[in-house]
Amino acid sequence: MTYIEKPSISNVVKFEDPDVAKVERLTVMLNTGTDIYQGACKKRGSTLKDEYRKVAGVCYMDPKDMAKLGVGNWESVLVKSDWGEVVCYAAHSRDAPHEGMIFIPKGPWANVVVSPETYCCSDPTYKGIEATVEKTDKEVLLMADLMRDVYKKYVKEGEKTEELPSLGEIPVYKKIARSK
């Protein structure tokens, strides 16, 4: 089982649940941390691939919370915190129930919304962050596009990252022409 297309998740979101009141935006507590799918994909090195976005760019939610927002598995949600905002896939958490809590596996997507504050303890606050979740139409970005979009290290002035072509799923660099 070397590659997976996406993690297997259950699908029991009941949109018609009478106990659930629909909301536009949900205030939640954000947790991040490792997850076996994320770990396997990251350490194999497949970080540019679509697989990485499906294992690390995922917001695992309680099915009730998903019903409140009206999002199904693998639909996009926008997660916002004081430190940034990022588009992730919504997915049914296998650790549910945990209403009011979301889990994003550690990775470039989670990094955008976690707190860099260390309180002089060397360790940033990766867990227990206040965030909001809402439904969105935006696409979840591939890793390379996300890094370009967020940090803009090699984006020229005046260029808009959303208009640039995708950097794709394989490493791109200029090779030296080798004579045989």
Place this chain on the structure above:
Amino acid sequence: MAYEEPVTDYDKIVENCTCAFCGSNCDDVDILVKDNHVVGVRHACRLGASKIMEDEDQRLTVPMVRDENGELVEVDWDTALDKAAELIAGSVRPVFYGWSETSIEAMKPGLELTELVGAVIDNQATICHGPTVQAVQNVGYPLMTLGEVKNRADMVVYTGSNPMNAHPRHLSRYTTIPKGWFRKRGRFDRTLVTWDPKYSDTAKLSDIWVPFEENGDYAFCNAIRAVLKGKKLKQDVISGIPKEDIYELTEKMKKAQFGALFFGLGLTHTLSKQRNIDIAIQLVQDLNKYTKWVLLPMRGHFNVNGFNIFMSYEMGFPYGVDFSRGYPRYMIGETTTIDLLNREECDVFMVIAADPGAHFPGGALAHLANIPVIQIDIHWGPSTELADVVLPGTFIGVETAGTSYRMDSVPIFMKKAIDPPETCREDEWIVNELLQRVKKLREASK
């Protein structure tokens, strides 16, 4: 999950290799090799197997330098090393971060280079078990080796960690499932307890799950300590747990013959940080008035503990050591990587065998976009998207032999199974080469 045929087409099996993934350092992994390529792995968990069977599409094979358009361009080793050495020699406040996924052998020249240029050397402990190290300095370290737990423990507690996801063989190889000298029936002779707000994959396997509230670890551990000291709990519910349950759990912990507490990043990443660990360690100390209890941090990378041991041995400080004044200084919150980046203090960042792009908070990474970044790694990862010089290393434990320290501080020699790609160089060689080049540049500028 689809069924996969067993791998039968291989030239040789390299037996008893050490897995280079997590702090469990399983040293019983068999690697199946064909034409100098790994075609299969036996005994490893999903994580270990996926790391050893790496993704060759994204392997860094050649040295690269960014051109003026911001594109990576392949160059020869001399050019790349000279460029990196120039950046390091010309910097005022360099930070050398990483080291946890390379061997102790590579750290040695790294430390020499750090001293020479007056840099800050730091490892992944700074973003994971740094608070643990601080707590150990505060209140002590009732440590054991994992073999003791296997042979003796009848109660195993995991808190703030999810070994079924992060250290999948930890339970089956060291703590809960194996048969031990005094635990002849293995899993049936042991009580597995998980304290975690989430019903994690480990909690699902446990006999007892204690779902305390988020950020409730400190109060919960303190409540157990109070009960141990014979005090009555005044609140009915503490951190979301009814007090009767706390009395019952405390009684069970007191009655265990040999208990082991394992804790992970759930404790170090929440708001109380090192104070959580302080209290967990003191809880274990208190329990030792009644019976034998030990504890161990669940270290993440296979050599993250090795770096802390190496640095403590060489310099007296475990991580975040600053040489800018010519002598080693260590001050949490001052000389640690995330704080240096948050304050936008460092001007050259070298990352070796680590991936800050994937693991640093965005607020800290934003500064990496302003400064040159040198990357020494084996795969094209999120950090490569921010790197200006890329130097391809080799894979410790598969392509290069080396020493690492397991989470319980047992040193393990990791042997090699295959030869590295021709164009890659060992981390030790790369760091040494940088050291020599920086030395030359320094002498020339005198």
